[in-house]
Amino acid sequence: xxxxxxxxxxxxxEMGQEVTLRCKPISGHDYLFWYRQTMMRGLELLIYFNxxxxxxxxxxxxxxxxxKMPNASFSTLKIQPSEPRDSAVYFCASSTVAGVxxxxxxxxxxxxxxx
Amino acid sequence: EDKVxxxxxxxxxxxxxxxxxxxxxxxxxxxxxxxxxxxKKAPTFLFMLTSSGIEKKSGRLSSILDKKELxxxxxxxxxxxxxxxxxxxxxxAGNNRKLIWGLGTxxxxxx
Numbered sequence: 001x002x003x004x005x006x007x008x009x010x011x012x013x014e015m016g017q018e019v020t021l022r023c024k025p026i027s028g029h030d031y032l033f034w035y036r037q038t039m040m041r042g043l044e045l046l047i048y049f050n051x052x053x054x055x056x057x058x059x060x061x062x063x064x065x066x067x068k069m070p071n072a073s074f075s076t077l078k079i080q081p082s083e084p085r086d087s088a089v090y091f092c093a094s095s096t097v098a099g100v101x102x103x104x105x106x107x108x109x110x111x112x113x114x115x
Numbered sequence: 116e117d118k119v120x121x122x123x124x125x126x127x128x129x130x131x132x133x134x135x136x137x138x139x140x141x142x143x144x145x146x147x148x149x150x151x152x153x154x155k156k157a158p159t160f161l162f163m164l165t166s167s168g169i170e171k172k173s174g175r176l177s178s179i180l181d182k183k184e185l186x187x188x189x190x191x192x193x194x195x196x197x198x199x200x201x202x203x204x205x206x207x208a209g210n211n212r213k214l215i216w217g218l219g220t221x222x223x224x225x226x
Binding site: 031041042043044045048050055056091095100101102103104105106107108109 | 146147149156157158159160163165203205207211212213214216217218219
């Protein structure tokens with residue numbers, strides 16, 4: 001199994017630009033989570049989906065952030081417009097009801113730098 | 116508000132030492148406590164605990180949960196440089212698969 005796949009691995013952009021992060025969960029997994037990790041705040045859950053439906057987006061910082069999951073094998077997290085305070089590592093994770101409860105498998109992350 | 120607090124925030128030891136990492140939690144509808152290891156990449160799963168007093172073991176790592184006092188500890192014996200990482204603790208609540216994460220303990224094992 002290829003594991004959770006994220007792209008790009010690194011993104012450097014200027015303030016005000018649109019950023020799109022991509023995630024392919026493990027095949028057969030029915031939960032998908034988007035996290036942001038910083039030194040100050042640790043791992044923060046932004047949004048998660050169950051069977052492609054957003055369940056909880058209370059962690060999305062503001063309207064500049066949006067996430068979609070058009071099908072079971074693809075999700076995007078978009079930031080528009082980006083700001084320097086959005087600089088962080090963004091992780092995608094997936095899990096399955098058939099596995100260990102709550103165990104989440106993480107992708108390699110996207111390191112975003114907004115200048 | 117739900118929260119998970121880990122201590123210490125960082126720790127430096129020598130190879131061969133034994134370390135104990137602490138995790139306390141206040142999680143509504145608590146179900147499980149999970150430990151993850153994060154090297155310079157994505158977190159990887161170590162243990163999940165749901166019952167008090169039952170120790171989980173994997174080689175030199177072991178963990179135990181106290182649901183009365185709302186804490187868990189992760190022990191690492193005979194530490195090696197490869198144990199250097201951030202150790203994350205998370206609480207699982209309800210049926211929604213959501214995890215509440217601590218900030219982590221950064222462990223450095225020196226040769």
